[in-house]
Amino acid sequence: MASAQIYPDSTKGYAQEIEPVQYTTTGGPKGYPLLGMLLHVKRDPIGVLADNSLRYGDIIPIPMLGLKSIQINHPDLVRYVLMENNKNYRKSAAYIRFESVLGQGLLTSNGDKWKRDRQKIQPMFKREQIEGYYFDISNHVADRFKQRWLKLTEKGAAEIDITKEMASVTIEIILKSIFGKDNLSDSTIAQIHHSFNIFIAYLKDLRILPRVDMRKMLGTPSYRVFNKELISIKEIISDLLAKYRQGSLTDKYNMLALLYAAQQGNPESMTDNDIMDHTLSMVFAGFESTSILMQWLWYALDSRPDVVRTLRDDIHTAAPYTSNTDSTPLTYEAISKMRYLNAVFMETMRLYPPFWVTSREPIEDEIIGGYKISKGTAVVIPQITMHRHPRWWENANAFIPERFAQGEDTPVDHGLYFPFSHGPRKCTGYKFVEMEAKVVIAKLLPLFNIKACNVLGNPMEPGISLKLKHPLRVRISRA
Numbered sequence: 001m002a003s004a005q006i007y008p009d010s011t012k013g014y015a016q017e018i019e020p021v022q023y024t025t026t027g028g029p030k031g032y033p034l035l036g037m038l039l040h041v042k043r044d045p046i047g048v049l050a051d052n053s054l055r056y057g058d059i060i061p062i063p064m065l066g067l068k069s070i071q072i073n074h075p076d077l078v079r080y081v082l083m084e085n086n087k088n089y090r091k092s093a094a095y096i097r098f099e100s101v102l103g104q105g106l107l108t109s110n111g112d113k114w115k116r117d118r119q120k121i122q123p124m125f126k127r128e129q130i131e132g133y134y135f136d137i138s139n140h141v142a143d144r145f146k147q148r149w150l151k152l153t154e155k156g157a158a159e160i161d162i163t164k165e166m167a168s169v170t171i172e173i174i175l176k177s178i179f180g181k182d183n184l185s186d187s188t189i190a191q192i193h194h195s196f197n198i199f200i201a202y203l204k205d206l207r208i209l210p211r212v213d214m215r216k217m218l219g220t221p222s223y224r225v226f227n228k229e230l231i232s233i234k235e236i237i238s239d240l241l242a243k244y245r246q247g248s249l250t251d252k253y254n255m256l257a258l259l260y261a262a263q264q265g266n267p268e269s270m271t272d273n274d275i276m277d278h279t280l281s282m283v284f285a286g287f288e289s290t291s292i293l294m295q296w297l298w299y300a301l302d303s304r305p306d307v308v309r310t311l312r313d314d315i316h317t318a319a320p321y322t323s324n325t326d327s328t329p330l331t332y333e334a335i336s337k338m339r340y341l342n343a344v345f346m347e348t349m350r351l352y353p354p355f356w357v358t359s360r361e362p363i364e365d366e367i368i369g370g371y372k373i374s375k376g377t378a379v380v381i382p383q384i385t386m387h388r389h390p391r392w393w394e395n396a397n398a399f400i401p402e403r404f405a406q407g408e409d410t411p412v413d414h415g416l417y418f419p420f421s422h423g424p425r426k427c428t429g430y431k432f433v434e435m436e437a438k439v440v441i442a443k444l445l446p447l448f449n450i451k452a453c454n455v456l457g458n459p460m461e462p463g464i465s466l467k468l469k470h471p472l473r474v475r476i477s478r479a
Contacts, residue, residue, distance in 0.1 A: 023074060023369030024057035036063030046384055046462050049357070053385040059371050068377040070368075075392065075415025077369050078381055081360055083414065083423035088366060091425075092359040092378045098284075100213070101199045101230060103273065105281030106428065118428065120262055120270060121278060124255050125429050131332045133253040137176045138436050139329045142443040145169050149448055150325055153478050159453060163471035166294035166440070167193070167287075173436055174286035178279060179240055180251040188236060195229040196287055202226045204463040237279050241272065255282055282429070289354045290433050292465045294440060295472055296352035297344070300399045301445075302452040302474075307344065307401060308445070312479075314340035315442050322446040335438050342408060343401040345437060349419035351399060356384040356466040358421050383419055384466065392416050451475045 029052060031037035040048050041064070049071060052060045058074035072078060081089055090110040098108050106117050123129075145165070152158040171193045175184055184192075202215075202222065215223040237256070243249045244260045251257055256279055263270040301308050315322055319334040335341075359380050366373045373379070388396045393416075404410045420427035427433070444450075453473040461469040 023059060023077065023371075025059040025061075025371060026057040028052060028056050028060040028062055028071075031063055035065055038065050046356070046382075046460065049380070049382045049385050050388075053382070053389055059369055062380065064378075068374060069380060070373065070377060071380040071382065072368065073385070073389075074369070075386065075413050078386060078415035078418065079422075080368065081379055081381065082358075082418065082421060082425070085366075086423045086425070088363050089360040089379070090363060092361040094359050094378070097203050097213075100216070100226075101203065102281045102284060103277035105277035107281045107285060114425075116269070117274075117278065118424075120259075121282075121428055124258050125432055127431075129253070130431050130435055134173075134177045134432055135332050135435060135439070136329075137181060138173050138439040139443075140181075141169060141173045141176070142440045143327050143329070145440075146443050146447065147327070149444065149476060153448070153476055157475050157477035159473060159475050161471045162298055162450070162474045163291075163295045163468070166298075167291040169440055170291040170294060170436065171196075171287050174283060174290070176254070177432070178255040178282055178286070180249065180254040180257065183240060183249060183251060183254070192233060192236065192283070193287075195233050196283065198226060198229045199284070200288065200464055233280070234276060237276055238272075241275065255279070285427065286429060286432065288465050289427075290436050292354040292467055293348065293352075293433065293437055295468065296354075296466075297348050297437065297441060298450055298474060299452065299455070299468070299472055300348050300351065301344070302450070302455060304399060307399070311340055311344055311441075312446055314338050315446055319442065322442055325447065330439060330442055332435075335435070335442060338438065338442065339405075339407040340401065341438055341441060343404040343410075344441075345434060346404040346410070346417075347399060347401040350387045350403070350417060351397070352460075352466055353383040353387060353419040354465045355419075355421075356462055357382040384462075386416055387419070389416075447479055449477045449479050451477075 029037050029040070029048065031040055037048060041062075048062075052062070052071050053073050056073070058072065058077060060071040060073055062069040062071055072081065091108065095108050102108055104113065106114065106121050109117055145168075152160070172189055175189050175192060213223075214220075215226075240249070240256060241260060244257060249257070252261070256275070259270070259275045259278060263272075263275060301311070315338055318337040319330055321328040322330070357380065359378050361378055362373055362375050364375050366375070368379070386392075390396045392413075404412075414422045418426075420430040420433075451474060453475055454470060455472075458468050458470050458472070461467050
């Protein structure tokens, strides 16, 4: 299997220019009779996809318990499926597992329903909303954690679980952005955080055969715990929605309030169930993506003190007050000037995309790269292999923010770099995730040294998202 060498000594390397090629298929893995690659994928999904990408051609059949499945391994084909011919594709059956939590929200819906939902959700992530209401919340929460770290390090270095710490930061930001700055108590935030951890653990086991949930069919203890938590979360959302109807909540800028306003404007276009599904989808996507991304940011920075120095200079140049221990808020203008911070963000998302694989299935029979693909075939598109493929990237496994030195202006091939997917189904809230992560880094990095304690023997563990096998422990001290 291909190994994921995270920190080679090389300190340079940039994306290669893509030359047109004739797409190839040189077969694919065989696996076991009947089962195909099922057990291999269950044991080591990234290893299988990485090995396929290096060993075979651009279109790779993957036998899987009689199910039709291919992996695409060329940027032209990625763009074709996600962008150029997206109308002939829908989310694959792999996303069915999410419906047990998220219902028919934006993450799981297809067709006309998805188009209508997208139009309703898009205004929640318009520029002024991100730069205003959500940015203020991120500023406030990140500052509170900064003050917590200052207290922890008053008498010297302290060891913390930064995976847990970043989860706490991001869940508070996303919940206050969705439900309002002052509408949830600390205990309710903790309850929702606990519930979503249970959801993620439960859904992970449906990764390979998403249509079959024997635990639900048999009413097992794990399903009963899962269902109890789901009911409690829905009750919280229903209670808040009722308060908006009663007029007892006045915050009009959080996401739930905006959904409620949209419903009032056109009641037939959005039911209470729609609001429930969209709200759960936004909590799930916002929490799981950003909390894991923040873990990987600290993990990547740990090996590159030179990058940390450059990043500190970048932050300090744009916002000198970040070196103070007071609560001076960041401005969005200052964040937008931190080009190297943007490069660090983009390179982290290249190496460690939280959602590391996506998949589609054609609605009608299709020709991909000259090869016929029948409708219903699972088309597997792994960010984790396209982002690291040595055919397209120099020093592909090295953490080199300079690849993206031009920041958002860096020319990027969206068939090679698509951490939030691409095309019409690109993550609606990707700018929110980017803003939130940058605020947290800009608040904490200028004041603290962060040194990882357990990088060795702590490999990637792919589940719903790409995590470390063990929570990342770090030692923090004053910079």
